[in-house]
Amino acid sequence: xxxxxxxxxxxxxxxxxxxxxxxxxxxxxxxxxxxxxxxxxxxxxxxxxxxxxxxxxxxxxxxxxxxxxxxxxxxxxxxxxxxxxxxxxxxxxxxxxxxxxxxxxxxxxxxxxxxxxxxxxxxxxxxxxxxxxxxxxxxxxxxxxxxxxxxxxxxxxxxxxxxxxxxxxxxxxxxxxxxxxxxxxxxxxxxxxxxxxxxxxxxxxxxxxxxxxxxxxxxxxxxxxxxxxxxxxxxxxxxxxxxxxxxxxx
Amino acid sequence: xxxxxxxxxxxxxxxxxxxxxxxxxxxxxxxxxxxxxxxxxxxxxxxxxxxxxxxxxxxxxxxxxxxxxxxxxxxxxxxxxxxxxxxxxxxxxxxxxxxxxxxxxxxxxxxxxxxxxxxxxxxxxxxxxxxxxxxxxxxxxxxxxxxxxxxxxxxxxxxxxxxxxxxxxxxxxxxxxxxxxxxxxxxxxxxxxxxxxxxxxxxxxxxxxxxxxxxxxxxxxxxxxxxxxxxxxxxxxxxxxxxxxxxxxxxxxxxxxx
Numbered sequence: 001x002x003x004x005x006x007x008x009x010x011x012x013x014x015x016x017x018x019x020x021x022x023x024x025x026x027x028x029x030x031x032x033x034x035x036x037x038x039x040x041x042x043x044x045x046x047x048x049x050x051x052x053x054x055x056x057x058x059x060x061x062x063x064x065x066x067x068x069x070x071x072x073x074x075x076x077x078x079x080x081x082x083x084x085x086x087x088x089x090x091x092x093x094x095x096x097x098x099x100x101x102x103x104x105x106x107x108x109x110x111x112x113x114x115x116x117x118x119x120x121x122x123x124x125x126x127x128x129x130x131x132x133x134x135x136x137x138x139x140x141x142x143x144x145x146x147x148x149x150x151x152x153x154x155x156x157x158x159x160x161x162x163x164x165x166x167x168x169x170x171x172x173x174x175x176x177x178x179x180x181x182x183x184x185x186x187x188x189x190x191x192x193x194x195x196x197x198x199x200x201x202x203x204x205x206x207x208x209x210x211x212x213x214x215x216x217x218x219x220x221x222x223x224x225x226x227x228x229x230x231x232x233x234x235x236x237x238x239x240x241x242x243x244x245x246x247x248x249x250x
Numbered sequence: 251x252x253x254x255x256x257x258x259x260x261x262x263x264x265x266x267x268x269x270x271x272x273x274x275x276x277x278x279x280x281x282x283x284x285x286x287x288x289x290x291x292x293x294x295x296x297x298x299x300x301x302x303x304x305x306x307x308x309x310x311x312x313x314x315x316x317x318x319x320x321x322x323x324x325x326x327x328x329x330x331x332x333x334x335x336x337x338x339x340x341x342x343x344x345x346x347x348x349x350x351x352x353x354x355x356x357x358x359x360x361x362x363x364x365x366x367x368x369x370x371x372x373x374x375x376x377x378x379x380x381x382x383x384x385x386x387x388x389x390x391x392x393x394x395x396x397x398x399x400x401x402x403x404x405x406x407x408x409x410x411x412x413x414x415x416x417x418x419x420x421x422x423x424x425x426x427x428x429x430x431x432x433x434x435x436x437x438x439x440x441x442x443x444x445x446x447x448x449x450x451x452x453x454x455x456x457x458x459x460x461x462x463x464x465x466x467x468x469x470x471x472x473x474x475x476x477x478x479x480x481x482x483x484x485x486x487x488x489x490x491x492x493x494x495x496x497x498x499x500x501x502x503x504x505x506x507x508x
Contacts, residue, residue, distance in 0.1 A: 077382070091374075103383075
């Protein structure tokens, strides 16, 4: 059963056409990875899914309901089902780690302070962080911030988690740790996940299916094995990380 | 027709329209629950208490220099005894509200635009939305309430300091009789002068917070974008304060006494 369906999505910024008819379906409980070069519109696509950007044309359905046609109020209510892990973690500078994670809990639920403390501690422990509740985001390393971002997401027990470049800017060991963590979260909480990345090692570790975004369209989708054995020259060049091939990078 | 359309679509019209829609939404949100009490109190402290120093200095020296010039000017006609009478009116009605507004636009407006601009470029504003929170309601509305409540308080404080500045120059430097100073100030002064200043202060606070929040939340392009947003916020707020001051000057009656 399709959990998320993107139909003929178009978006331009001024003269620049970023999305030119994206079609995509993501099944319930599936981890779908969108790969593509820098500046190809992966983050723009992701922000459409939660209604942060309105498309010029096309629609997005979550559980059969159109995200595009929802009012701001309805969208904010719908966010209860979502969690978004931002590229730079997007932790609130002025709040400590506990308050960062508790923020969404206070907005969506009527938990007592004791319950919030327990959820915050459990969420942090599940991403391998201990005794950081009272620290400020500026006191944490990049990898730790990303893990707090994950903890903030899972604390809400969402149905859908969207990951924006979860391993970008991390060292290879930390990248692998984050990829494994995403796998664990998917299995433990049975969430539907959409991950955008250009880190192929991470993509192959976490994906059930992979789709490549190129020149504003999804040019191919398939399982990890299908993508590895593709005959599509663009996809092949991207996976191999070669500068020679049909992808124009200048 | 084409020319008119192009004129209406020009960037200044788009900007003013977008700013007006943003401000209307932020002000409308003030009256609908949930009320962001904690954030509003925090902003009231930020805007009010933190501006005391700059308001004190501005009001004191404005009162002093205006008193000095008025005294010397009136002395040419032998009318120096009346110089203080103009002080009460001009300080409470015009000088302090406008100068406090401009100083707060510089201090608080810049701080609001820089803070929200940084939140925008680091995706914290997007994060608020995905956590079920309307960013305009959570960030802009409390700042508008706080600024429009705290500006009048700062103006009353500035009025007192400005008149003290005037007293220092007239009585201590120019050796005017203290009783004459007080009598002269009270002779042409009415409560309406203070009320006029307070009405202006509320509108200046609304302008500063909504314009600065607008530029902050529309920031694009990293550190450079934050810098530009801060500059535009201060310049636009300052210009709009001066325009609003003139409009209030035309709308509000000069005196309520006949």
